[in-house]
Amino acid sequence: GLCPRKPQVPVPLRSLATANHATIKDSPAEKILLEAAQKLGFSARTFHRVSRLARTIADLDKKEKIAPEHILEAIQYRPKQNTFV
Numbered sequence: 001g002l003c004p005r006k007p008q009v010p011v012p013l014r015s016l017a018t019a020n021h022a023t024i025k026d027s028p029a030e031k032i033l034l035e036a037a038q039k040l041g042f043s044a045r046t047f048h049r050v051s052r053l054a055r056t057i058a059d060l061d062k063k064e065k066i067a068p069e070h071i072l073e074a075i076q077y078r079p080k081q082n083t084f085v
Contacts, residue, residue, distance in 0.1 A: 050075055051074075053074035
């Protein structure tokens with residue numbers, strides 16, 4: 001039979017998390033971003049946009065590092081999926 005397994009975040013998404021800014025690497029913010037990408041089915045483009053927006057939010061907050069609240073705020077700004085049937 002089929003064995004249920006935990007979905008893995010694609011390698012390109014994992015590398016994007018640290019390619020944008022080292023300030024997110026190995027942080028709680030990175031963990032939240034990767035979990036959100038997995039649960040919400042982010043494309044690589046969406047993942048990168050959320051990451052860049054979180055960096056901008058952190059800059060406006062005058063923070064050197066991206067915090068979990070910056071990631072969560074950036075996720076709220078992403079466009080919603082079309083629900084046309």
